[in-house]
Amino acid sequence: MGNFDKLLAKVKECDRKKVAVAVAEDSEVLQAVRAAKEQDIADAILVGDEAKIKEIAASLDIDVTQFEIINEPDMIEASLKAVKLVHDGEADMYMKGGIDTKNFLKSVLNKEVGLRTGNALSHVCLFDIKGIDHLLFLADVAFMTYPTLEEKVQIIENTIPVVKACGIECPKVAPLAAVEVVNPKMPATVEAAELTKMCEEGKIKDCIVDGPLSLDLAIDPEAAKHKGALDRKIQGDADILLFPDIHAGNLVYKALVHTAEVKNGCILTGTKAPVILTSRSDTFETKVNSIALAAVVAETMNK
Amino acid sequence: MGNFDKLLAKVKECDRKKVAVAVAEDSEVLQAVRAAKEQDIADAILVGDEAKIKEIAASLDIDVTQFEIINEPDMIEASLKAVKLVHDGEADMYMKGGIDTKNFLKSVLNKEVGLRTGNALSHVCLFDIKGIDHLLFLADVAFMTYPTLEEKVQIIENTIPVVKACGIECPKVAPLAAVEVVNPKMPATVEAAELTKMCEEGKIKDCIVDGPLSLDLAIDPEAAKHKGALDRKIQGDADILLFPDIHAGNLVYKALVHTAEVKNGCILTGTKAPVILTSRSDTFETKVNSIALAAVVAETMNK
Numbered sequence: 001m002g003n004f005d006k007l008l009a010k011v012k013e014c015d016r017k018k019v020a021v022a023v024a025e026d027s028e029v030l031q032a033v034r035a036a037k038e039q040d041i042a043d044a045i046l047v048g049d050e051a052k053i054k055e056i057a058a059s060l061d062i063d064v065t066q067f068e069i070i071n072e073p074d075m076i077e078a079s080l081k082a083v084k085l086v087h088d089g090e091a092d093m094y095m096k097g098g099i100d101t102k103n104f105l106k107s108v109l110n111k112e113v114g115l116r117t118g119n120a121l122s123h124v125c126l127f128d129i130k131g132i133d134h135l136l137f138l139a140d141v142a143f144m145t146y147p148t149l150e151e152k153v154q155i156i157e158n159t160i161p162v163v164k165a166c167g168i169e170c171p172k173v174a175p176l177a178a179v180e181v182v183n184p185k186m187p188a189t190v191e192a193a194e195l196t197k198m199c200e201e202g203k204i205k206d207c208i209v210d211g212p213l214s215l216d217l218a219i220d221p222e223a224a225k226h227k228g229a230l231d232r233k234i235q236g237d238a239d240i241l242l243f244p245d246i247h248a249g250n251l252v253y254k255a256l257v258h259t260a261e262v263k264n265g266c267i268l269t270g271t272k273a274p275v276i277l278t279s280r281s282d283t284f285e286t287k288v289n290s291i292a293l294a295a296v297v298a299e300t301m302n303k
Numbered sequence: 304m305g306n307f308d309k310l311l312a313k314v315k316e317c318d319r320k321k322v323a324v325a326v327a328e329d330s331e332v333l334q335a336v337r338a339a340k341e342q343d344i345a346d347a348i349l350v351g352d353e354a355k356i357k358e359i360a361a362s363l364d365i366d367v368t369q370f371e372i373i374n375e376p377d378m379i380e381a382s383l384k385a386v387k388l389v390h391d392g393e394a395d396m397y398m399k400g401g402i403d404t405k406n407f408l409k410s411v412l413n414k415e416v417g418l419r420t421g422n423a424l425s426h427v428c429l430f431d432i433k434g435i436d437h438l439l440f441l442a443d444v445a446f447m448t449y450p451t452l453e454e455k456v457q458i459i460e461n462t463i464p465v466v467k468a469c470g471i472e473c474p475k476v477a478p479l480a481a482v483e484v485v486n487p488k489m490p491a492t493v494e495a496a497e498l499t500k501m502c503e504e505g506k507i508k509d510c511i512v513d514g515p516l517s518l519d520l521a522i523d524p525e526a527a528k529h530k531g532a533l534d535r536k537i538q539g540d541a542d543i544l545l546f547p548d549i550h551a552g553n554l555v556y557k558a559l560v561h562t563a564e565v566k567n568g569c570i571l572t573g574t575k576a577p578v579i580l581t582s583r584s585d586t587f588e589t590k591v592n593s594i595a596l597a598a599v600v601a602e603t604m605n606k
Contacts, residue, residue: 129562145481145489178448178553186448188550215557216584223561223584247491248551250481254518255555258526259432259563281519281526 003135004128004263004289007166008041011292014299017042019276019291020091022079022107024069025052026098027060032278032287033095034062041292045091047082048098049073075099079107086273087113092298093267095276095291108268108275119270120144122155123277124162125253126293130261132219137163137171137240141249142279143268149191152242153204156195158269159240160206162293165300173199174218174238175211176248180229182212188244195242210234211242215252265289267297274298306438307431307566307592310469311344314595317602320345322579322594323394325382325410327372328355329401330363335581335590336398337365344595348394350385351401352376378402382410389576390416395601396570398579398594411571411578422573423447425458426580427465428556429596433564435522440466440474440543444552445582446571452494455545456507459498461572462543463509465596468603476502477521477541478514479551483532485515491547498545513537514545518555568592570600577601 011017019036021029024046030053033044046053046064050071057064072078079099085091094115096104109116123143127136139159144151156173163171175192182193192211199209210233216223221236229235243249256262264286268275274294278287314320322339324332327349333356336347349356349367353374360367375381382402388394397418399407412419426446430439442462447454459476466474478495485492495514502512513536519526524539532538546552559565567589571578577597581590 131562142481176550176554178445178549186549215554216561220561227584243554244550246481246489247479247547248554251479251518251546251551251555252558255558256562258519258523259434259559259565262562281530 007135007296008039008292010167011041011295014295017092017295017298018045018090019043019093019095019294020045020047020082020085021095021097022047022082022104023075023097023099024048025056027056028284028287029095029097030057030062031060031284032291033067035284035288036291037066039288041288042093042295043067045070045082045085047072047078047085049078076103079104080110080113083107083110083115084113086115093274093276093291093294096278101277104277108271115271115273115275117270117272119158120151120154121268121270122158123266124159124269125264125266126162126166127256128263129256134237134239135166135168136219136238138249138253139240139242140246141243141253142246142266145246147245149194152191152195153198154270155242156204156207156209156240161300162267162269162297163239164206165297168239171207171239172234172237173207173209173240173242174213174234175209175242176215176218177212177244178214180212180214180217180227188212191244207240208233213238215241263289265293267294273301310429310438310599311342311595313470314344314598317598320395320598320601321348321393322346322396322398322597323348323350323385323388324398324400325350325385325407326378326400326402327351328359330359331587331590332398332400333360333365334363334587335594336370338587338591339594340369342591344591345396345598346370348373348385348388350375350381350388352381379406379410382407383413383416386410386413386418387416389418396577396579396594396597399581404580407580411574418574418576418578420573420575422461423454423457424571424573425461426569427462427572428567428569429465429469429592430559431566432559437540437542438469438471439522439541441552441556442543442545443549444546444556445549445569448549450548452497455494455498456501457573458545459507459510459512459543464603465570465572465600466542467509468600471542474510474542475537475540476510476512476543476545477516477537478512478545478547479518479521480515480547481517483515483517483520483530491515494547510543511536516541518544566592568596570597576604
């Protein structure tokens, strides 16, 4: 469980980062950016309705003078101004405030001032779980719904830089399924094997892919021993857990959050800079952790 | 976490049950039936190669004279003889020993001596999870791969008697998905809504169905409050978690087993008597718990 703390320590070795918040008049987001500031994780530029921002900040005893504020009461305009700050390099990462997800994503993908790279976007969630000795990166538990084989390649390619930014040079990628053998009646297993082959052939680089894998073989070295999986490239030591679809990913994500002892943080990737899209149901700690993860990733993107 | 213990206490109020083991020459199964005997959960009839059974038992210090043994060295024959004991009412539940799953299931489905009811078989796994105040029944995490709407109805109908046997009169069924609203682009959410409607129309009886539900709304009352889901029939108090497919179910199952503090036991249902099909990777405790669950369910099936 100390792995997330190590990551937080790493943030402090980075150059100080700045997060641009789209529509900052949101109490939960303001609390998260205050904590990020106080914990030396990142500074913030608040874009939105200045009067409302100040009113909410006052009600939460947040000293708003510590942040730069750009007054733009119109939500769409505020998101475009905020994302442009990141696009222009004046901020390092982009965060959703009190704007709906659809319009927030529109700003991310805006052709002129947005952060598109040509890649599809995907979501990655970093977990530090009690009983597992290394960090786990789950993709995609929130964004891509039913990724095709091609999109799974993209998810892997989007996720690798995030894992590398956290200090893991050649991540082990486990395309998960209910079983660890190919079953032609289970497309997820067939695609998992295809991804493995593509990696062996050098079509997916900078990682080791081994699938299909059941979750126990991916995360539990004892299970790998017990099942005699000693010829596998992954034996309970996967870094990236690639889910067959959003239902499997999201249900596992929520099972972990609600039943295990975890620390976690999530960002959107496939963009020019890390995007923080926390959800209503994320805890305060998760929101701060997401800013920290984004800061670590931004550090390597800037180089 | 005391709920599984309550279930074990319940077993002792039942008439003493007997489990027929197919191909009992298996060290893990022999240890499980010894523990079941010692803990007053159930007696066993061991069908298989008597010489091998005695040899393994001796090596494990198991007093084999406490069990009835039926000598049948041929595996297929042994499974048919064992399942016939259950079919004829001489035993109450049927357990897989050292026989492969395929042939074991053939014996379950045998037209003359097996346990078929006309229903499709499905798997149910009972969990007692630290932090969740009631028992959860997960279906199907191991058997049906991609259930159709009709098969999902069958899974619900197979699972209800198991939940009732554990003392819950009108179970709440949560057809799970990544989101709690219907999205036409996500078939799992559409089917979840259809199941809900079928229950409202009386086509699925003896339960309350409310879907689609995300996992947090299904198991966490606080999340339900936080998300303002106060108009839902299920608000963190689901009994049955119905998974969209085997990948989602199995990955959540393994996430719980490997990261949360849990007690669990599983059986196959849709049969005339409970069938215990534990897997290699199940712990010893899970195997014993599965016998206990089967005994509780057998008690109500006998009535």
